Amino acid sequence: MTPAELAALIRSVLLDAVDAGDVALAAGDVPEPRVERPRQREHGDWATNVAMQLAKPAGTSPRALAELLAARLTAAPGIASAEVAGPGFLNIRLEAGAAGELARAIVEAGPGYGRNDALAGQVINMEFVSANPTGPLHIGHTRWAALGDALVRLLRASGAEVTPEYYINDAGAQMDKFGASILARATGTEVPEGGYQGEYVGELATRVLAERPDLADLPHDEAVAAARELGYRLQMAEIEETLAHFNVHFDVWFSERELHEGGAVEQAVARLREQGHVYDEGGAVWLRTTDFSDDKDRVLVRADGTPTYFAADAAYYLSKKDRGFPGKIYLLGADHHGYVNRLKAIASCAGDDPEANIEVLIGQLVSVAGARMSKRAGNIIELRDLIEWIGTDPVRYTLARFPADSPLTLEGEKLREQNLDNPVYYVQYAHARTRNVARNAADHGVTRDDFDPATLDHEADATLLGALGEFPGVVAHAARLREPHRVARYLEQLAAAYHAWYGQCRVTPRGEEPVEASHRARLWLNDATTQVLANGLALLGVGAPERM
Known part of the structure; x- marks a missing residue:
């Protein structure tokens, strides 16, 4: 039973109680309950606070509603127990067979497991990196290259239609x-x-x-x-x-020069003037951005007739709007805080809602310990040197596992170490270990021809299954919050659960022991872990090695 299936079961039980007159709610007022892992494993497999959400509109106490639901849930197929805790939480424990079915669901879903529709219907243009084409990419561009690409993958996995775009600053x-x-x-x-x-x-x-x-x-x-x-x-x-070597790909490479040469800048000024936000003063053309919380109005065209960078920014914003992108995400460096209000002011002047149509994410700088400056590029550290020295996977994973607004120092030599203290190695090693277990299982005649989920009855089985079940929710939550680091930290917890399970449960029989149903079931669980680790690493643009 997947978390989504359990949530659907809880809702069905609620609706049955409504139909029976035991809960004073209309069917349309019953939401899809949220289920999550309890903080303490001994409290059960899953927990929900739906009784606390619905008690007031139902005219009862949270605990009374929770007790009613617990009695009905306990009688449902696949539920071992449902207990009320605290003011009205429901702690639910699944039967081993119902819990184990998750392994089959994951294996059969393959790369699609974890995909969700949390952001379905959203159409987003996301601009990131956008380095000047006057020199090589360097450490200052690296963080947004990794995080921006991971965020594109996350948003797409959550149902959004996303176009990653690189703005080429090729004018001026x-x-x-x-x-x-x-x-x-x-x-x-x-x-x-x-x-x-x-x-x-x-x-x-x-x-x-x-x-x-x-x-x-x-x-x-x-x-x-x-x-x-x-x-x-x-x-x-x-x-x-x-x-491309950094596993970052853009659908659109947009030239600033084309804005100027195609007349888009002049057209943008004219459009904004028509909307009443442009005025002339001192021979210059101004945009009245103070009407939209900017600290001062901005010059669009200087007194000598030359457009400013801000005019190009306005034209570029309107271009995105005209190309059919209601949502526009900008990923900017730490030195661009001043751009936030300006961009939101442009959105407002263009008739958009700055709270809905534009989002600006600011990332802190990254430093590298132990790296030499590039002789080739001057007093900077080139991205291609980082790739050659540390490797794409360690750099991308490390950049992804920290919030964008936290300063970060890459410890190059530590990231090159192949030991379990290195987070990227720890997660990739877990994936490689699952593949090795599968190879050994094949050598011992253990196959997935048959699956009895009820044999996944060890506490380590339940813990690993619970961790696997959290993945779709983690993906959706990380996408909504624009925080890829949540996926990285989840993968580390899953790797820990797998390594613990590996030490306690066997996929292959010992010595002359025959292959039993539990071996086959645990091969399914092993392979489900393979899939989730691979899916999670793919969201971060990091490889899932077969051997290490």
Whole structure:
């Protein structure tokens, strides 16, 4: 019996009591009860507070309603006991056979186990990473690459339609400086003031010259433009490749330049003016964002006629709205707190509800202990160096297991260690161990041809089954709260339950013992654990190894 099936059973019992006149409620007022694991295992397999929720509208006390439900539940198939605790909690213990059926349900569901419809109907555009295409990805981009991608996976697993999007900041003065820096390295001249340093600029210059050997012969402005465009293409290709190695993928790569060249910025200013939020003062064009809790109004177009970055932000927001995304999630770094009110003000000025249509998540910075700065990129730590040094799985898992708003230091050498003190190794080892158990079972003739869930009667069986049953709820809760770390911490608890079960229950017979029903049933339970560990790691973008 899955938690969802138990919740449906409790609701059915409630409805029967309503029909019998024992509970003074209308059928439409009976919700789907919430079931969860008790904090103390001895209290039972599952608990619900539905009696406390419904007692007042039913005109009775929580404990009286709980006692009525307990008596009816105890008579239901698959329920071993239902006891009232405290002011009206119901602690429920399943019969071994009913509890064990969860193993079969998980194995048969496969990669679909844990998927839910908590966010069904939501259509979301999620922008994250969005690093400037003027250099390699570095540690400052790493946290949102890992968390953003994990959040996309979580939201999709909970029924939302999500489009991950990378906003390419390819307009503005920094792009011209980028081109001038490449040209200077290509021609052996000094990089201009405020230009880009680092060996990667020289590498780009070499590759640009290979494609345009005539670069030095071009007029300066034309040469800067050529170096800029070729360098931009090469640098973006490297960014995409690095992200792919980090298991991060975007559905849309959106160019800021296209906003300007396509007239979207001017159109955005005109649309906002039509809605009454734009005014002119001092030769500049302003957006009245103070009407929407911003600390000051914002300039859209400077007095010299050039649009500001804020104008591009407004145009980009309207582009997302026009492309059919009611929900818009922005993942920004710790230095972008000032953007929150501005973006919400844009949403309000655009006629949206800033509390419903836009969500801004701020992440704290990450540091790395023991890492050397990249000579190639200058005074930074490149993401591709982290991948080469520590590995994608340890970096992604570690970034995912902490709340985004907590400062974090990656202990590189510790993350490389293959021992059970390393959380990512601990969880991946549990998965590899389940696969090894399955291989050994096959060698000993233990198969899943038959399944008697009633033989899963050891306390460790019940504990492991309970942990497995929590997974869909954890996924839905983590998606609603935008907190992938809840999945990581759950996986560590599941791994602990599995390692304890492994030490107490056998899948393969000892010596000349025959294969019994309990061995086959525990192979189902072992393989159910395999599936949940794999599904959870996949949500974090982390591999589930077959052997370690």
